[in-house]
Amino acid sequence: MRLSTVILPIHRWSEGQKIWRRAEELGFHAAYTYDHLSWRSFRDEPWFGSVPTLTAAACATERIRLGTLVSSPNFRHPVTLAKELITLDDVSGGRISLGIGAGGTGFDATALGQQAWSPKERADRFGEFLPLLEELLTNGTTTREGAYYSAVEARNIPGCVQRPRLPFYVAATGPRGLRLAAEHGQGWVTYGDPKGPAEVPVAQAPAVIARQVEKLTAACEQRGRNVGELEKLLLQGSTAEQPLQSVDAFVDWAGTYRELGITELVVHWPVPDSIFANDLDVFERIATDGLRQLG
Numbered sequence: 001m002r003l004s005t006v007i008l009p010i011h012r013w014s015e016g017q018k019i020w021r022r023a024e025e026l027g028f029h030a031a032y033t034y035d036h037l038s039w040r041s042f043r044d045e046p047w048f049g050s051v052p053t054l055t056a057a058a059c060a061t062e063r064i065r066l067g068t069l070v071s072s073p074n075f076r077h078p079v080t081l082a083k084e085l086i087t088l089d090d091v092s093g094g095r096i097s098l099g100i101g102a103g104g105t106g107f108d109a110t111a112l113g114q115q116a117w118s119p120k121e122r123a124d125r126f127g128e129f130l131p132l133l134e135e136l137l138t139n140g141t142t143t144r145e146g147a148y149y150s151a152v153e154a155r156n157i158p159g160c161v162q163r164p165r166l167p168f169y170v171a172a173t174g175p176r177g178l179r180l181a182a183e184h185g186q187g188w189v190t191y192g193d194p195k196g197p198a199e200v201p202v203a204q205a206p207a208v209i210a211r212q213v214e215k216l217t218a219a220c221e222q223r224g225r226n227v228g229e230l231e232k233l234l235l236q237g238s239t240a241e242q243p244l245q246s247v248d249a250f251v252d253w254a255g256t257y258r259e260l261g262i263t264e265l266v267v268h269w270p271v272p273d274s275i276f277a278n279d280l281d282v283f284e285r286i287a288t289d290g291l292r293q294l295g
Contacts, residue, residue, distance in 0.1 A: 130170070254291065
């Protein structure tokens with residue numbers, strides 16, 4: 001099992017770079033950031049772009065993997081996103097992973113002036129977005145006409161450092177998204193019950209993930225793929241669970257999800273006066289000792 005962190009893009013780089021470097025020093029497997037234009041309670045607070053932030057983080061670090069968790073079609077287009085990802089992969093020396101999903105109904109969904117898409121339209125768009133993005137990242141030249149997204153002689157030379165392309169970690173819980181994860185993903189991402197993870201009693205939260213893993217397994221079997229080939233990421237912070245209160249609490253939590261097949265846990269870097277306001281000293285002890293105590 002691996003332990004990674006999410007660093008919100010809320011800091012001016014003079015301070016933010018210290019956090020990304022510290023994440024590497026603490027031994028986190030990866031450091032991700034949210035790919036939003038703004039987000040929840042931080043809407044009227046500082047919030048910087050994910051791609052420039054990851055580019056700067058790539059220059060400030062040497063070993064830690066980096067990525068989005070997650071990007072979506074809400075304000076992205078496969079052609080422009082592919083170009084940015086290839087550049088990021090090059091700058092980082094092949095350390096980029098792309099967390100990607102269908103998106104939701106938050107601020108991103110209407111920031112470009114459009115009406116928020118229905119769940120069906122989000123799924124339809126994602127079903128077209130992801131295969132085109134894969135084609136763009138693996139081919140030097142791409143032409144494809146779609147109902148939502150098209151590419152006309154789009155060039156992506158020299159391609160990714162990671163071959164045949166950088167990894168896709170697909171966030172999905174529904175049948176169509178899970179099929180996309182089984183077909184295109186090197187990993188799968190969940191954060192709990194999408195209908196309201198914080199409303200699920202703590203004792204029942206693992207059962208939600210267990211059912212999702214079962215559905216992912218079935219989707220992989222239908223695809224003729226071994227579910228063991230996919231990394232399985234659990235993003236902490238949306239459920240009622242409190243695993244960052246102490247090292248012991250983390251060890252118990254991590255052990256539960258390891259037994260369910262989760263291979264990578266992702267915890268939020270503490271942010272004072274927010275829903276992520278955990279004690280930084282405890283957080284750092286979890287980073288250095290948590291998995292070691294898990295055994």
